[in-house]
Amino acid sequence: MKLTLGFSPCPNDTFIFDALIHQKIDTEGLEFEVFFDDVETLNQKAMRGELDVSKLSFHTLAFTADKYALLDAGSALGFGVGPLLISKKNNENDFAALTKDEYKQLRVGIPGRYTTANFLLGIAYPDLTNKKEMVFSEIENGLLNDEIDLGLIIHENRFTYQDKNLHKITDLGAYWEKLTGCAIPLGGIVVSRKLDRAVQLKVNRLVRQSVEYAFAHPDASLDFIKEHAQTMQESVMRKHIDLYVNNYSIDLGEEGRKAIDMLFYWAKSRGIITEIPEHLYV
Structure with missing residues (x-):
């Protein structure tokens, strides 16, 4: 089964997905057709429901939760990582x-x-x-x-x-x-609700395994990261990864979910969104 997958060429994303798309882990019969786009292009694609699996901004999730469910793995949250x-x-x-x-x-x-x-x-x-x-x-x-x-x-x-x-x-x-008092939620990985529940859970499992592989083999993805990081210095690439990929990227957990729920609560209280999306998670 082949799924479309979109993520950015930024080092944190290429670090996370290298093992998955290059089959350094057992992908359990799934293949992925990859699209590299900047985050706002991915957000727009998510609005149209174009991809099976995609990175997107949590802002966009407020408007696409009817189309996509958020994975527990692959998200970018943390302290000291905000815009x-x-x-x-x-x-x-x-x-x-x-x-x-x-x-x-x-x-x-x-x-x-x-x-x-x-x-x-x-x-x-x-x-x-x-x-x-x-x-x-x-x-x-x-x-x-x-x-x-x-x-x-x-x-x-x-x-x-x-x-x-x-x-x-x-x-x-x-x-x-x-x-x-929460970590700042920046972006997450979502899967289309059109896919069978079993496939959604498989994707969640594979993304987690891909992140775990990246942590266990931090240099294995270096060529892939450099290929898409253009002229970025290696020291900046590593800072970028260290900043955005952490334990929340393996599993949101209770604290990660609380931070995301808090983001939507404050957005609604400021009038940025009218409703807080329900049933966000896979």
């Missing part, structure tokens, strides 16, 4: 003193409408509404070229923005941790 709001100017104190109307005037580059980063931005700063959707890797240049006033950065840009003399305004992960 950063950055600026060309070192004006953290000035930013905090702005009025509601002044917030609305600021142009904010975001890595996609349905990213969890934008979800968190809406929870923390509901008055930052003048948003421009950009490919995540272009946000730093948007600031440098004065196309935007603020940039919401994710992935490896967390490690590179200071090299370009850009400045952190707010760590939205730290904001979330202070607000809830």
Whole structure:
């Protein structure tokens, strides 16, 4: 049986899925046709229900829970891993003193409408509404070229923005941790509800085994990661993996599920979503 599988070319995803798609583990008769896309493209595909198995932002899950169930394995949650709001100017104190109307005037580059980063931005700063959707890797240049006033950065840009003399305004992960005491949920792996229950559970089991294999053989996926990480330095690649792949990636557990449920609770309380999705998990 062949399933379509979508994930990003970022090191955390290629680290997780290397063993699965290259059959370094027993895939129990399943094959996977792989699609590499940035996270917002994957979010849009999930909205249309295009893939059997996919990485997506938890923001998107709020609108696709009727089509997909969340796996216990493969998610990105953690402490100190949240998106950063950055600026060309070192004006953290000035930013905090702005009025509601002044917030609305600021142009904010975001890595996609349905990213969890934008979800968190809406929870923390509901008055930052003048948003421009950009490919995540272009946000730093948007600031440098004065196309935007603020940039919401994710992935490896967390490690590179200071090299370009850009400045952190707010760590939205730290904001979330202070607000809830929970790990910050960023993205997860979902499986189509159209598939038989037995297949859904098999996919969940295989993704977990793939993550466990990656942890047990940390260098086995290095060539695959480098192939898709483009010009990223190996040190940045390893930081990226260490930041986003952890025990929650093996199994959400009670704490992981609590963090995800809390995310949807706060999104509803801020008016970002109208209903909290039910029956999220496989």
